[in-house]
Amino acid sequence: MIKAAIFDLDGLLIDSEPLWREVEVKVFNSLGAPVTYDMLDETHGRREDELILYWYNKFPWNGPTIQEIEQRVYKEVLALVAEKGEPKSGVYEILEFFSTKRVKFAIASSSSMSFIKAVIEKFNIEKYFEVLHSGEFEEFGKPHPAVYLTTLEKLGVNAEDAIAFEDSLNGIKAAKAANISCIAIPKEEDLRDEKFQIADYILSSLADFDESMWEKVNR
Numbered sequence: 001m002i003k004a005a006i007f008d009l010d011g012l013l014i015d016s017e018p019l020w021r022e023v024e025v026k027v028f029n030s031l032g033a034p035v036t037y038d039m040l041d042e043t044h045g046r047r048e049d050e051l052i053l054y055w056y057n058k059f060p061w062n063g064p065t066i067q068e069i070e071q072r073v074y075k076e077v078l079a080l081v082a083e084k085g086e087p088k089s090g091v092y093e094i095l096e097f098f099s100t101k102r103v104k105f106a107i108a109s110s111s112s113m114s115f116i117k118a119v120i121e122k123f124n125i126e127k128y129f130e131v132l133h134s135g136e137f138e139e140f141g142k143p144h145p146a147v148y149l150t151t152l153e154k155l156g157v158n159a160e161d162a163i164a165f166e167d168s169l170n171g172i173k174a175a176k177a178a179n180i181s182c183i184a185i186p187k188e189e190d191l192r193d194e195k196f197q198i199a200d201y202i203l204s205s206l207a208d209f210d211e212s213m214w215e216k217v218n219r
Contacts, residue, residue: 002218003161005098006151006175009109011167012185012206013091014119017044019080023073024051031069033059045168047110047141048073078118087123088185090207095128097209106131108151108164110141110171131155143173148180163217165206172199181217183209 011017021037028035035055043051052066052073064072098105105128109116113134120126131154138146152159164175164182175182176198184199185206196202201216203209 001161002101002103002163002214004104004106004152004155004157004163006106006108006148006155006162006164006180008164008166008168008171009107009111009116009119011044011088011187012165013088013107013123013125014081014085015088016077016081016085016119017187019077019085020073023076023080027069027073027076028055028059031059031061031063033061035059045110045142045166045170047135048112049136050141074112074115078115081115081118081122085119085122089205090209091123091125094206094209095125097214099128101214104131104155104157105129106133106151106155108133108135108147110135110147112136142168143170143177145174145178148174148178152178152180166199169195172196183213183217 007013021040024040025035025037033055043054048070049066052069056066107116107129111134113132113136116132116134120129131151133147133151133154135141135147138150140146152162159179162180164180165185166172166175166182167185172182172184181200184196184202186196190196191204
């Protein structure tokens, strides 16, 4: 029986991917690293410090440290979220749906805790979540399962009694590595990508989760 629903954040609850890419491309290019929007697909779903290190290894630059760049990126993205961040389709509906099922809620995200809190406060959904956990507190980010394993521990729920919602391949891998059933909500252009078949179910939107899906995940 499902006792907990665990949600990723970026690209799942908030359409933040364009905001991250806008800032990351600007910052990397200012450092002389010729990273493009399309190239950022390679690091989709990674923790920000790991993402920055990945591109540093490809295009080494002189100057600011990884930590300094990470702080700059977060500051600029948070400003964009406050200005134009919008919830993804179905966010409020799925939270209300699961509330009727009396399950626990958690966020397990690669983003920083400050970013997580900024988003849920902007959308006024903080009341739903019993646990907020950031990959910044783990040694390894997604696709390593650490962020999910800690979230399960904080919830006091076994993996077989939880369901995860993810939009990225790295996130799906992390959930599955933690032995949690995972529902993928990928970008529209990735819906038919065979790599996402490792998820237990694939939906085009959170709004597509309904009573019939609830019965499926509880079999």
